[in-house]
Amino acid sequence: MSEIHKQADACTMIIFGATGDLTKRKLFPALYNLAKQGFLPDSFAVVGVGRQEFTSEEFQRKIEADLTQFIGKDVDKDLIKWFVARTHYTGGDFADKKTFKNLQKLLKDLDKQFDIPENYFFYLATPPSLFAPVTEQACESGLGDEKDGWRRFIYEKPFGHDLESAKNLNYELAGLVKETQIYRIDHYLGKETVQNILVFRFGNSIFEPIWNRNYIDHVQITVAEKLGVEQRGGYYDTAGALRDMIPNHIFQLVTLTAMEPPVSFEADAVRDEQAKILHAIQPFTPEDVLHNAVRGQYGEGVITDKKLPAYRTEENVPPASNTETFAALKLSIDNWRWANVPFYVRTGKRMAGKQSEIIIQFKKAPFMLFRDTTIEKLTTNRIVVHIQPDEGITLHFGAKIPGPIVDMGAVDMDFNYLDHFGETISTGYERLLFDCMTGDATLFQRADMVEASWQIVSPILDVWKAIPARNFPNYESGNWGPDESDALLRNDGRKWKNSTDK
Numbered sequence: 044m045s046e047i048h049k050q051a052d053a054c055t056m057i058i059f060g061a062t063g064d065l066t067k068r069k070l071f072p073a074l075y076n077l078a079k080q081g082f083l084p085d086s087f088a089v090v091g092v093g094r095q096e097f098t099s100e101e102f103q104r105k106i107e108a109d110l111t112q113f114i115g116k117d118v119d120k121d122l123i124k125w126f127v128a129r130t131h132y133t134g135g136d137f138a139d140k141k142t143f144k145n146l147q148k149l150l151k152d153l154d155k156q157f158d159i160p161e162n163y164f165f166y167l168a169t170p171p172s173l174f175a176p177v178t179e180q181a182c183e184s185g186l187g188d189e190k191d192g193w194r195r196f197i198y199e200k201p202f203g204h205d206l207e208s209a210k211n212l213n214y215e216l217a218g219l220v221k222e223t224q225i226y227r228i229d230h231y232l233g234k235e236t237v238q239n240i241l242v243f244r245f246g247n248s249i250f251e252p253i254w255n256r257n258y259i260d261h262v263q264i265t266v267a268e269k270l271g272v273e274q275r276g277g278y279y280d281t282a283g284a285l286r287d288m289i290p291n292h293i294f295q296l297v298t299l300t301a302m303e304p305p306v307s308f309e310a311d312a313v314r315d316e317q318a319k320i321l322h323a324i325q326p327f328t329p330e331d332v333l334h335n336a337v338r339g340q341y342g343e344g345v346i347t348d349k350k351l352p353a354y355r356t357e358e359n360v361p362p363a364s365n366t367e368t369f370a371a372l373k374l375s376i377d378n379w380r381w382a383n384v385p386f387y388v389r390t391g392k393r394m395a396g397k398q399s400e401i402i403i404q405f406k407k408a409p410f411m412l413f414r415d416t417t418i419e420k421l422t423t424n425r426i427v428v429h430i431q432p433d434e435g436i437t438l439h440f441g442a443k444i445p446g447p448i449v450d451m452g453a454v455d456m457d458f459n460y461l462d463h464f465g466e467t468i469s470t471g472y473e474r475l476l477f478d479c480m481t482g483d484a485t486l487f488q489r490a491d492m493v494e495a496s497w498q499i500v501s502p503i504l505d506v507w508k509a510i511p512a513r514n515f516p517n518y519e520s521g522n523w524g525p526d527e528s529d530a531l532l533r534n535d536g537r538k539w540k541n542s543t544d545k
């Protein structure tokens with residue numbers, strides 16, 4: 044058990060869409076892990092709200108079974124009991140006032156039973172179309188009103204499907220609750236390795252002086268998955284790789300890598316700097332989309348000896364679908380630090396390996412010194428921030444190969460989380476839920492950031508919609524994406540670093 048630094052405020056979490064997968068796989072295990080580490084107070088309760096009619100007892104039995112399954116063999120039975128006693132359920136239509144009346148009554152009873160002040164946070168694990176209607180119903184029934192305690196609302200992604208819908212949603216929510224009550228979640232910010240980017244950059248004095256255009260040649264960010272669309276064909280086909288990953292997860296990685304040091308770690312100080320990067324990313328003209336954006340869709344292929352189907356034959360995907368399952372962009376950040384340092388980003392499904400990492404590629408050392416030696420190509424330096432599946436940081440540099448002649452080999456200095464800190468059990472949601480319970484919005488998206496992100500990708504979505512891809516499928520499952528993606532870097536004399544490279 045780790046040292047107890049601080050506990051969450053006494054509060055109740057209300058989950059809309061409580062019978063879904065997210066609740067089972069991530070939210071309850073994350074609450075369990077927080078409780079296990081002593082971060083949850085005794086005055087705590089959870090209420091599941093869903094369309095299905097369960098009694099609280101039935102829901103409790105389900106939660107007990109789910110937790111036992113997800114936590115595995117080391118499950119703490121007493122803690123599960125503690126948990127289950129604090130978990131209740133109320134069913135009903137989210138459009139029906141009665142559902143909210145029942146919820147209100149249940150919350151009052153739980154407040155009394157567990158000595159909880161009226162601090163409530165609502166987690167909307169629902170389709171985005173319900174974000175505003177559910178918030179509205181909650182507010183109409185008085186549950187959004189902060190006079191007797193705090194009230195916060197967490198919204199899952201996707202937050203809008205383009206700039207206009209994101210703006211509309213922000214506008215609707217702003218009419219119901221204050222921006223400070225809104226927590227737009229991006230689960231990438233719950234990852235330890237992602238949070239560590241700020242500590243790595245600003246908590247060490249050796250990296251920051253070289254973290255700029257004078258030393259860095261370019262940055263590569265890859266979020267590649269081996270999995271296909273699995274059972275999510277219905278949603279995914281309306282979204283595509285660009286919407287699904289880039290304005291949210293990948294832009295988090297871009298902003299944390301590129302931002303200026305914030306004046307403090309206060310939520311708005313950090314988010315102001317992130318927002319500045321989003322505003323500095325050069326908008327894509329239609330011409331840029333043709334040259335600096337690549338899309339792909341997976342065809343059949345083989346991954347670890349398994350023959351896999353093409354995207355167009357996946358469940359709930361139309362046979363002539365033109366949705367991209369791969370996207371790569373060359374981004375230009377137009378500010379003093381990053382002028383002429385391209386950020387290449389790519390994401391895709393059914394790729395050759397699971398690889399989420401940020402590569403900071405440094406410029407080559409001058410050749411002069413080694414002119415008369417056998418070293419023709421100097422190894423360039425790079426820092427690799429491994430986000431998953433390995434978690435750590437690698438510094439790649441050149442070293443003399445022992446022997447009578449001067450020859451150079453490439454070597455790595457590795458920091459690995461597991462070796463240094465041991466295994467930390469985490470779903471990635473612990474920190475985010477805890478932050479919401481303590482009122483820290485640093486790792487959540489502000490309205491302006493969401494809009495700035497959509498603003499960057501909207502012209503690409505528009506061009507791709509207007510000119511459907513004619514060569515889909517254009518990469519085999521088990522590849523690193525279409526040839527055009529390699530060409531995007533090759534045209535600049537560069538190359539993607541793939542985890543399968545020797």
Ligand code: BG6
Pocket residue numbers: 200268287399
């Ligand atoms: C989700 C996307 O937000 O992130 C999925 O909708 C994707 O398509 C997932 O698979 C990736 O998350 P992680 O944490 O597995 O990298």
